[in-house]
Amino acid sequence: MTDSRFSPPRASRAGALWLLLLLVLVLVLAVCSLNVGASRLNLLNVLTADPDDRVSKILFASRLPRTLALILAGAALAVAGAILQMMARNRLVDTSTTGPMAAAALGMLVLAIALPDGLPLWARFLLVSGFAAGGILLFLGVLQRIPLRSALIVPLVGLIIAGVVHAGSGLIAHHFDLSQSLRAWNSGDFSAVLRGRYELLWVAAGLTLAAMLLADRFTVIGMGRDFAVNIGVNYGLLMAIGVALVAMIVGSVVVTAGVIPFIGLVAPNVVRVLTGDNLRRAVPMIALLGAAILLAADLLGRLLIHPYEVPSSNLLSIAGCVVFLAVLLHGRKQWS
Amino acid sequence: MVLTLWRQPAVRVLLLAIAAVLCVLGFMTINVQTDWAFILQHRGSRLLALLLAASAIGLSTVLFQTITHSRLLTPALMGFDVLFVLVNTLVLLIFGGAELAGWPSSLRVGLQMLLMVGLALLLFRLLFSGSVRSLHLMILLGMLAGMLFRELSELGARVLDPSEFGISSGVRQASFSRVNTELLAVSAVALTLGGLLLLRWRRYLDVLSLGRDIAVNLGVAHGRVVLGIMAVVAIMVSVATVLVGPTLFFGLLIANLAYWITGTQRHRWTLPASVLAGIICLVGGQVLLEQLLASTLPLALVIELAGGLLFIALLLRGVRQ
């Protein structure tokens, strides 16, 4: 037992330091992101140049939206992952490894088949979010049918569900000759994000904020149903809110950029090592780290085979797999 | 009388064999309009590739499940076939595509197979020599490794050829309709080699499935035999991947079909049964989809979907026990 009188101040001081560091990291990456691209930009020029000039056009039409989109999406996905982990009571899951993302991609596919003429953005967003919610419920539902939950069977079931949804979408896509589109949705990146194409992510930002306010409650959810009911939390309602939040975050990101994997797994797990499991303290850091990870992946993708781009999803998958493997191997004694 | 006959694994395997032969006959004869010589050449080579792939996947999966004592783990789930694709990409990255283009393709594939055997043995040692042998951990590690290999090969392919990447995807999806018939000869040779190696150890297989301690007690040089069988598995995985590309759940599907149909786990029956089940799924499935239903649905995806559902079912059942 640690002495409870002394640990909180120390933890929060360390937390504040980490928070500051992450904030700086995000800012630095954001500035880099604004500067890197097919045409060279000097930020100082922008301040002096007049608003109609080519440089500021690139900046405001393309670079700035892209950078903002990365920050918003990264933060939102990281927080969504943390909430899903609380709901599944397992820290080895993410929206991309359990079904919601794959279900959202399926939603995009169904939309393209059923309503090829297109819908207004908000309608697409809601429909795709609906699919994502279906994915979450499928995952949580299957989990409920497992009486004896080992820490590892949860991510395993998740991966298989995601794989099955993926394979099902593949079949449908092939039948309607949309395999190429499905591939594009499944390997998300932000190269096509311009002004007017990313604003949906502000919704995600709002959802992220809401999730932050509810963070305490989700920590309680993570302690289990009995625990939550005992201390008077409305478990069912909160689960429903959680599903809705996560689904809409996933929906907004998939509609805007496609499937962005593993951020929701990596960010919460790294932050957990830094500050522990209490979501209220951790959630701002999780959001910042998520933004930093996505910014970094996107930057690297733009630089690696310049002037071509590697989709961030490709790089994130590699990094995510490595982190996931490391977490598994590091803690393998506890899981056997 | 009929019932007791039906209980015999031999009878069941015989019925499977008959079904497989019927599938093969159907594959060669249904909807034949043009001249036979052409059909024989065109469909014949495809058939041969499918037969080789079914054998390679069926044998490798059952063998792998024997040495890992699990009905859930398969080489594909552990990412071994994607590892082969990664080897392929790495060889291209290191030696350059132009250099290798001059080589005969069979030599190249042979070299890759050797590399693959080495890597697979290394991976196997890494994963299975430790004190931790949690089944779920193993599968999870394998699936993640597979995912990692897939994404790395994709990245490799993009770096190799950024401009054309959009056209040809990095990791070729498994396809049973567009099989790679160029490499039939080298695949057949490799498969035969693997089979011959397997013959040497065939007596040990049943003993191995009793578990390490008992196998050692019964005088089997456990470590050596297991590594040898793993090498055979690696060869067979390479053969299958060369011919039809990586599959995730196909091996799981046919191995478990084989156990279920034969009602035993004696390798004398399960090995042939899994090969036959593979032939029925691949060749019969192809006939059903292409000729009878005239559908363009890729068989690979149908099989993956069925295999994935089977996996969830096995997982849920295994946990309940």
Added chain:
Amino acid sequence: MIETRGVSKRYGDTLVVDDVSLSIPKGGFTSIIGPNGAGKSTLLSMISRLTPMNAGSVVVDGMDVTRTPGNVLARRLSILRQDNQTSLRLSVRDLVAFGRFPHSGGRLTAEDLRHVDEAMEYLQLHEYRDRPIDELSGGQRQRAYVAMVMCQDTDYVLLDEPLNNIDMRFAVDMMQLLRRAADEKGKTVVVVLHDINFASCYSDHIIAMRRGRPVYQGAPEQIIRDEVLRDLYEMDIRVHEVNGQRICVYFRMG
């Protein structure tokens, strides 16, 4: 004779078996007892080459177990560990027949079949002969595995906690049977036992281990004594003689 020469085993930083040199005479019934974590099972599995040792060597009838080919040793020495979980669907008879593998390499001769039947008879398994082992109760399955080891027909039979998970009646049956194997067939039986009363009543020779080392060995009369057991288990144990058997009482003291 089984001889261990300076055998050690370490897992990470902990020395589980610490430089053990002892000899187990040929013939008779030897029990290895001691508190949990004494290294009994580890020692037994090093003697039977299931676990590699970090130092030392084990010699069985002049054969070094780590250098002797596995199938040669398998005809002289058999080992059965505690939990033999298998998901395999094998009939009891098939399992027992595997005991003949070191002799015939998987192809059963008439001689092998005789051994199989005899072992099944010995363990009274005939009524289950065609039942799959995964449908048996724990005790029945344990008997099937012991039958396999008997069928292996080796001079040395090593068993690690053979009484685990079986009820009193079968435990007594099992010990009677092992005793008979030693008396009638001249086998050398070496058993790791948890229950000191079984060790007391059935053994010719007892090895007592604590913290990786053998601390006492000798005939039951020498080992099953108040002062020896108190030192070994670090608790009060009273030995009473009942009908000529030395019985340890430790359940409620004071």
